[in-house]
Structures are given as C-alpha cells and as structure tokens.
Amino acid sequence: MTSPQRLSGVLAPVVTPFRRDLSPDPARFARHCKWLLAHGCAGLAVFGTNSEANSLSVDERMALLEALVQEGVPAATLMPGTGCCALTDSVRLTAHAVKLGCAGVLMLPPFYYKGVSDEGLYRNFAEVIERVGDARLQLYLYHIPPVSQVPITLALIERLLKKYPGNVAGAKDSSGDWNNTKAMLDAFAQSGFDVFPGSEVFLLEGMRNGGKGCITATGNVNPAAINGVFENWRVPNADELQRGITATRNLVQKYPMIPALKSIVAHWGRDPEWATVRPPLVELTPEQNKSLVAELEARGFDMPGLAATQSLTA
Amino acid sequence: MTSPQRLSGVLAPVVTPFRRDLSPDPARFARHCKWLLAHGCAGLAVFGTNSEANSLSVDERMALLEALVQEGVPAATLMPGTGCCALTDSVRLTAHAVKLGCAGVLMLPPFYYKGVSDEGLYRNFAEVIERVGDARLQLYLYHIPPVSQVPITLALIERLLKKYPGNVAGAKDSSGDWNNTKAMLDAFAQSGFDVFPGSEVFLLEGMRNGGKGCITATGNVNPAAINGVFENWRVPNADELQRGITATRNLVQKYPMIPALKSIVAHWGRDPEWATVRPPLVELTPEQNKSLVAELEARGFDMPGLAATQSLTA
Numbered sequence: 160m161t162s163p164q165r166l167s168g169v170l171a172p173v174v175t176p177f178r179r180d181l182s183p184d185p186a187r188f189a190r191h192c193k194w195l196l197a198h199g200c201a202g203l204a205v206f207g208t209n210s211e212a213n214s215l216s217v218d219e220r221m222a223l224l225e226a227l228v229q230e231g232v233p234a235a236t237l238m239p240g241t242g243c244c245a246l247t248d249s250v251r252l253t254a255h256a257v258k259l260g261c262a263g264v265l266m267l268p269p270f271y272y273k274g275v276s277d278e279g280l281y282r283n284f285a286e287v288i289e290r291v292g293d294a295r296l297q298l299y300l301y302h303i304p305p306v307s308q309v310p311i312t313l314a315l316i317e318r319l320l321k322k323y324p325g326n327v328a329g330a331k332d333s334s335g336d337w338n339n340t341k342a343m344l345d346a347f348a349q350s351g352f353d354v355f356p357g358s359e360v361f362l363l364e365g366m367r368n369g370g371k372g373c374i375t376a377t378g379n380v381n382p383a384a385i386n387g388v389f390e391n392w393r394v395p396n397a398d399e400l401q402r403g404i405t406a407t408r409n410l411v412q413k414y415p416m417i418p419a420l421k422s423i424v425a426h427w428g429r430d431p432e433w434a435t436v437r438p439p440l441v442e443l444t445p446e447q448n449k450s451l452v453a454e455l456e457a458r459g460f461d462m463p464g465l466a467a468t469q470s471l472t473a
Numbered sequence: 474m475t476s477p478q479r480l481s482g483v484l485a486p487v488v489t490p491f492r493r494d495l496s497p498d499p500a501r502f503a504r505h506c507k508w509l510l511a512h513g514c515a516g517l518a519v520f521g522t523n524s525e526a527n528s529l530s531v532d533e534r535m536a537l538l539e540a541l542v543q544e545g546v547p548a549a550t551l552m553p554g555t556g557c558c559a560l561t562d563s564v565r566l567t568a569h570a571v572k573l574g575c576a577g578v579l580m581l582p583p584f585y586y587k588g589v590s591d592e593g594l595y596r597n598f599a600e601v602i603e604r605v606g607d608a609r610l611q612l613y614l615y616h617i618p619p620v621s622q623v624p625i626t627l628a629l630i631e632r633l634l635k636k637y638p639g640n641v642a643g644a645k646d647s648s649g650d651w652n653n654t655k656a657m658l659d660a661f662a663q664s665g666f667d668v669f670p671g672s673e674v675f676l677l678e679g680m681r682n683g684g685k686g687c688i689t690a691t692g693n694v695n696p697a698a699i700n701g702v703f704e705n706w707r708v709p710n711a712d713e714l715q716r717g718i719t720a721t722r723n724l725v726q727k728y729p730m731i732p733a734l735k736s737i738v739a740h741w742g743r744d745p746e747w748a749t750v751r752p753p754l755v756e757l758t759p760e761q762n763k764s765l766v767a768e769l770e771a772r773g774f775d776m777p778g779l780a781a782t783q784s785l786t787a
Contacts, residue, residue: 181560181600208585213558213559213583213585213586214558214559214560214583214585215559215561216531216559216561216562216565217530217531219559219561244527244528244558245527245528245529245530245533246495246528246751246752247529247530247533248530251530268753269527269528269752269753270585271522271527271528271584271620271621272527272620272753272754273619273620273622275753275754276753276755278755279752279753279754279755280752280753282752282753282755283752283753286495286752305587306585306586306587307585308587308622309753437560438560438583438593438594438596438597438600439582439583439586439589439590439593439594439596439597439623440586440589440593441590441592441593441596
C-alpha cells in the first residue's frame, strides 16, 4: 500500500455555522467548505481553534464530519482537529476520521492540565496512535501555546517521529513565533515532516525554508489571495504579494478573530445567521461589524460567488 | 417544594481509579467514596481537577456517576464537576447530575479560549441553567485560574446570582489567593452564596469569615484531620489544629499532586493499581513514591481501614 497523498497549500480552519438556537448547521458548513475548495483552499482543517471545535461535543463533531463527506466534500481534502483533553475522546475522533478516509488529523495536546511533562504528552500521542492502529493515520501536531498553554516541543516531535515515522506527518505552528517555525523546519522538514505556519503572515518565509503551505484563520475569507502567494512563492514579486495578504490579515486581526470571520462570511454571503457564535465567544457589536466591513471594502476585498452559495436555504 | 439541603464541611475532589489499561474502575471508585464519607468527608466533589475529570469522556463520567449511586453512595453527598469546553457537554452532564439527585454541581467555565469576556461566560452559565431548567439545580462556580486560565470574576458572580438566585449556590475558590476568597465571602456569603476555599490551608480563615468548609485535594487522604478543623473552628486551639493539616498539605504538595494522592491511596490501601494515571499525567517515580511515604510515616500519617476496604477485588 502506498502512503496517502499528503496535503500541501492553503488550509482553512473552517468556521462552524450555528443556527440561532446554537445547534450546528451541516448544510451551511458543507456549502462553505465547497466554496473554500473552489476558491484557493487545498484542504480543510475543520474543527480547529477558529472552528470553535472545543465548543462542540464529540458527537457533534462526528456528525458534522460525516455530513461533509455525504455532501460530497472529498475526504482527501480534510484534516479535522481530533485532539481533546480526554484520551478516549481523541482516540474516538481520530479513528473516526481515519475510517472516513480523511487526509490527516490535526491534534491538540490535552490542554486542561498545565506544566505537564513531555513524557506525559508523548504517552498521550503514542497511546492515540497505538489505539487507532491504522497505517493510514497521518497525524499533524498542533502547537498553539497562546491558546492551549501546552506546547509541542522539538524534543517531543523528535521522539514521536522516531517511534512512528509512518504516522507522524507534520505540524501546524500557531506560536506566532517565526523563530520556532524556523527551528521546526530546520530540524524536521527534510525527514518528511510537513510544517504549516499557523498564519499566512509566515507563508512566504515558510515556503523559502521548506514549509508546505499554511493553515490560517483568514483562509476562511481570503483563500484566493493567500493561495496566490503559495502558488507564486518563487516569482520575483512574491514579497509584494505577501505584503498584500499580510495587510488583509492585520486588518481582520484588529477584531476578535472568530466573530470577525463569521461576520465577514455573513456579510459577503448575505446570510446574517452565519454571525452566530457559541458561548463563551460573543459576536461582534454592530459598530465593530460596520467598521470591519468598511475597512475591508476600502481595500477592495471580496468573496466572489459566496452570496450565491451561502444564501441557499437548507 | 423546599430548596435542597446545601452541602457544607469537607469535600474531596475524589481521585478516579484507572485499571492498567487506563479504563475507569467504578468498583474501586465507589469503595474510595464510601471510605471518604466514613472518615470525615461531608461530600464528594467527584470529577474535579484532582479527579482527572477532563481526562474522561462525558460518557465515562456519566457511567461512573451512575455506578456510585447504584453502589449506594448517597446522591445528596455528590457535587460532580460538570463544566466543559462545549456548552452541549456541560448541559448534558449537569442535567444528568440533577436527575440523579446530586446535591449540586461544580462548574468550570469553558476553558479552551483565553481572554474571553464576562459577557461570554455569563451566556455560557445562563444557557446551561436555562437548558437544564430545573429548580433543583444547585450550581457552584469553579474558580481555578492557575489551571483553567479563565477566571470567575466577582462581577460575573453578581450578575448570575441576581438573575438565578435559586440556582447559583456558591463557588469553589482555587485561586490560592486568600484576598480573592475573602472578597468573595465579603461580597456574597450573606446572600446565601456558599464559598468553599479550594484548599484546607484556608479552611479556618474561611470559617471565620462565613465560609462553608473546603473542597480540597488532600481531602482524599487526610479527611478526618481536615474535618477536625471544620468541626472545631470555634475552639481555643483551632489554630493549632489548622497548623497540623497545613503541614500535611505542604508535605504532599511538594510532589505532583494527583500522582501523589494516588500513590498514597495505593500505599495505604495496599492496592498498587491505584497509582495509575491517564496521560498527560505521569505517576510518581519509585524514588518520589518512597520519599513521600517516608515523610508521611514520619508524621504519623495513617488512613485507617483503607487497606481493608481497598484491597477487596471487584
């Protein structure tokens, strides 16, 4: 059996739509996924931080993933988040994703206890890999210390990669620290460990150092332009293209990211219900929303075709 | 209908036993709960931080809680932890606990996202209370910023207490900051909001300021002595009693708390399997274990009757 096709390019941690009653909406979710794949995303890191994944139960996540596949989103484009606080939950979600044929899984460390040892984290990931017990499993480690507060160290990666070279496929680095991403690339990129910076701000620098693309929140709204940098990173004006996507990122980032992304999808999709978030998040205020839209319009920002797709009622 | 009997006294966040294969062991769990109730605990804050609750799936927690009640642990002594990252999980666990007749629930805020607003946290707790929709619900807010990184502010308590005076019953303050506990007591104790310091170190000071007892990790191993302070807080030598339990706490606290508690139960219960923890935690090293036991023995520490109870095989 040949090893599965690895993902590369721009991946979006797809925002998860909720109805007014806060229930997840699989139809809106599938439509947004299809729009992303048609507009520059090579893959979909569903159930990431920006997806409010940890605000969903395990059953809700499994039902949404099955709905995507049933709606025709290719499993080969999917890299669902499957790392939970509870080992048993991580195993269940990971085994489910592999069984559905997903290209990979993006795995948070267990994030409730702080100051845990690399030994404890190693046991967590090793136990998941062993219990899933499937050669098809492509596991990407999710390093996002500003949120999880539990880092994935280089020493941990080294140990896991040595023991499970066929399963440990790479990492998303959302540290926001280029030096860390560079160290990860320098240490492991040549061993077939695929590093994705967690923001398009580091896309070009990442590509120049052996990266495989990026997995980025704003991939939800600006995928074509971000993919433009991925596709053209060797061209002479790549730095100029990079400055363009960085500027858009910086604009969105002035607002609370998840509500802002949902506001943008709601506005350009002409579908106000998209702005709904689950607690503990809160949607943008009307003033924030107005100002965000105005700033994006002033940049000539657009999401072509989104309204036609999103305004379809289920 | 009269309001439910409120818990007061010493509560232990009961450690959760795992078999060698890391599956939860309901029989050992029930035996330890019964030993605790027979040796000074007024209540059992099962599924707390020290219970590795967040290392358990929702289904595992529900099955364990049902097993306790079936084994004869009175539901009126139980205050299970039911606060999860996902609203739907918190609702499910809380409704289940209320239905079983539990005295209360101890609820973490959703703890994945950091820097969330009081408005978002208010919506989370309000949504749980509304969805459970049961006058019997006695909700205790769980403030443990060193671990959750998401605080329960006084302003949040005030708002929840005003809107849901019949359901918002109190708080556990595991900030480790007496000034915060004192502020909570001063602001709300007279409104029928029951404050439990999260460590017996603040038990006496808490009682002198209107507290209701304590919910403490070391309640798992030293409940009689801690209850001695609770029962005798008005006697002349209360400070001396307090110094004794503080000294034992400080001794245990030199070691990683959860593995240390499990090592103590394993040793005094003559049941080595009790030392098992789930990743990302790791058990004590043999050296740590030996030194912990020796230090406790030097203090004359004992867990009378535990071996007879715990060594029963299921």
